[in-house]
Amino acid sequence: MFQGHGDDGYLHQQTLAADFSTNVWHGGAPAGLKEYLFRQWDNVQRYPEVLAESLTQKIASFYGFKSENILVTNGSTESIYLVAQAFKNGKTTITIPAFAEYEDACKLFGHQLCLLNWDELEKGISGDTGLLFICNPNNPTGAVFKALEALIHQHPGVLFIVDEAFIEFTVSITSVLTLIEKYNNLIVLRSMTKAYAIPGLRLGYIAASTALINRLRSFKLPWAVNAMAIAAGHFIFDHIQTIQIPVQQLLADREEFTKKLESSALKIYPSHTHFFLARTNQHTAALLKQFLLKEFNILIRDAGNFRGLTEKHIRIATLSQNKNQLLINALAEWKTI
Template identity: 40%
Template sequence: MLNGHGDDLYKSGNKIKANFSTNVWYDGDSDIIRSVLKTQIDTIFHYPEPSAESFVNEVAAFHGVTPQNVIAGNGATELFYLIAHAFEGAKTLLPIPSFREYEDACTLYRHNILFSRIELFEPEAADLMFICNPNNPNGYIWTREHIERILRYYPDMTLVVDESFINFAPTAEPSEPLLSRYPNLLMVHSMTKSFAIPGLRLGYMLGNEALIERIKAFKFPWSVNSLAIEVGKFLMKNGKYLLPDTFRLLKRKEAFVQHLDEINGFLPLNSGTSFFLVHTKYNVKELKQYLIDKHGILIREASNFRGLDEHYFRINTLSEEKNRMLVEALKNLEFKV
């Protein structure tokens, strides 16, 4: 299993001035979250609800389902491991490159994993399949029509749709309208990315009651802490005011990509969201360390995404000032291939 799946800011201390390595919304209103935490700080002196029941109720109300259709998790990652555990030994399809925790979770629970390049992907009969929409790390967008076709043609296969980055892609269609028609669909949402709270660890899953009940059997109590529960409840009621201005963000990304594309040795790849892959002639491990040491810039080395190698890195769109920092640093590299 991986240690932090790429965001290793914690290793760099105070060196980092611009962190491009994480896909978290960089400009969230942290003061609002701080105020919620301050008012709820005394909750840490008591055990949290065993299954984050009050948060689950808010999620259910928000999505117009029953609490029996919802599981809360310690981030989306706990939910992926719960699914893998519930389907232990399954035949599982994984398009690549994609979020590595799907593979790690399935490996832990001895799945028979079949891989296929995402741009060439054709489903086949299996027990389980994971997709990320939009996809991490390359921003590929699965159409709702494509997702529904998989659900319809393979009713005995459970399809997990991870929508952790759905709020960063205006052209991505949520799969929620399909939930009532397809009992083989599971949807996973992370609160981490859109609301910039990765340290709180909070996510949730929606699905058919029987499928949710099957997965709940493997969940241990108190995995979601009291502060995360209270912040989650606040965000389910008020979070729409804190979401990224996606169109503005993607307009900034387009300018960022254009400047990077003009630098010799760097090729930004097409993406439907604010983060994207860059292919380079340089060894990214060396490039990453150079950028940390010389400029205080952190990028996401992408070689641990299956299907990519040491010539790919992923970056997120930040402020115009920080985007310029990276562009200038790459324009003026002081080491050779």
């Protein structure tokens, strides 16, 4: 899917007043990162590390793993396509609604697909599933699945691909990343672009058993992670204790934001993250997106292309209180159309 993601403001020739379509932390990159990267500029005159080895070791050391348990990637999207390629032609289940790249990657590599509604997870999964993709917390709903370890334990023959791109944006669950030493049927995908607001650099990593990482690494292209992204990764892990997002405040802001939106022409769905789903009660999400762009320079995420959602669904991320108010005011106008 080359079109249809959030943060597609570059497609619109206007200056945005507020971008609610992206679920990247609105507070921006960590203080000092920009200056640090400028000092690394000379590194772009040389090829980067073939497999981002130095950053791999730093991440592994942080978690107490071996470097053989980590694979640094060009964002979570590369991670998804690596998994799909490494297990091509497999039988795969995707929990929906879901990030479209799971399905796109699996189709590219000949997977036999089964789609499982998120709400059905509580009832269990089929034992003959080869791979299971689950985003936890889920994108686009912000839902969380708390019994994930029990499910992994009950199905040793199923390979669980757990995308934790938004784990920093919730307090409702903890990461399963530390479980890779306990379970050989677990691959954890992590993003470094959402919570640290560097999506343009493309940076993430995979954590799994040595055998699984070796299999994934055999399909990885050399130099896929550029020198500046590697440098950013080093900065983040060198300062990781002091640059975490204020998640409690962000979730409190979301709570206040959604309460105010309830009086608008939207149905608001519960979420465990700073982003959430909504449904317009009139017209379609596409028309609402067009209206907000044209009249208010506000961008939202038309979520109609997510499996399991409709043409009336949108995804909204919580921004600053001032920008949140812009959307509240604009939706008051939408109600009158």
